[in-house]
Amino acid sequence: MERTYIMVKPDGVERGIVGEIIKRFEQRGFQLTALELIHPSKELLEEHYCDLKTKGFFPSLIEYMSSGPVVGMVWTGKDAVKTGRKMLGETNPLNSAPGTIRGDFCIEVGRNICHGSDAVESAEREIALWFPRGVKTVARSHSIHSLFYEN
Ligand code: GDP
Numbered sequence: 001m002e003r004t005y006i007m008v009k010p011d012g013v014e015r016g017i018v019g020e021i022i023k024r025f026e027q028r029g030f031q032l033t034a035l036e037l038i039h040p041s042k043e044l045l046e047e048h049y050c051d052l053k054t055k056g057f058f059p060s061l062i063e064y065m066s067s068g069p070v071v072g073m074v075w076t077g078k079d080a081v082k083t084g085r086k087m088l089g090e091t092n093p094l095n096s097a098p099g100t101i102r103g104d105f106c107i108e109v110g111r112n113i114c115h116g117s118d119a120v121e122s123a124e125r126e127i128a129l130w131f132p133r134g135v136k137t138v139a140r141s142h143s144i145h146s147l148f149y150e151n
Pocket residue numbers: 052057060061090091092109110111112114115116118
């Protein structure tokens with residue numbers, strides 16, 4: 001089963017959108033595998049966003065992301081990475097369709113309330129970074145997929 005790292009950013013936590021984001025992943029049928037509220041250090045955020053180091057917005061991104069606590073989560077299920085990205089919407093909320101999380105809750109690219117891994121490899125890298133003590137994935141009998149589907 002595929003895993004993805006979904007994180008509610010400081011503005012999403014501040015605005016009280018954590019429950020809404022959890023609800024959407026739950027009702028879609030993904031399994032909540034890990035969850036932590038954490039006030040991340042700049043070092044952790046610089047590592048998380050290391051691919052964007054050369055971007056002009058990098059310093060403001062690190063400031064924004066370290067401005068308050070975030071809620072980091074691991075969600076597990078079929079095609080979790082790609083489907084998670086679809087549920088989030090586009091990087092720029094103004095390009096995000098209504099019905100997506102960003103499309104329903106924000107308008108600024110620099111305040112886009114949530115993060116989702118963009119590939120299976122980055123998901124595994126991010127899960128190892130944010131949950132260094134490891135994440136135990138146990139199949140649950142009450143997951144929607146195991147109730148209604150064989151595989
Ligand atoms: P994501 O995977 O959709 O989150 O987008 P990226 O990985 O490309 O960028 C990471 C985060 O940096 C985005 O979610 C935004 O919060 C921020 N970001 C990306 N592009 C811009 C930009 O052009 N301006 C600003 N201010 N922030 C940006």
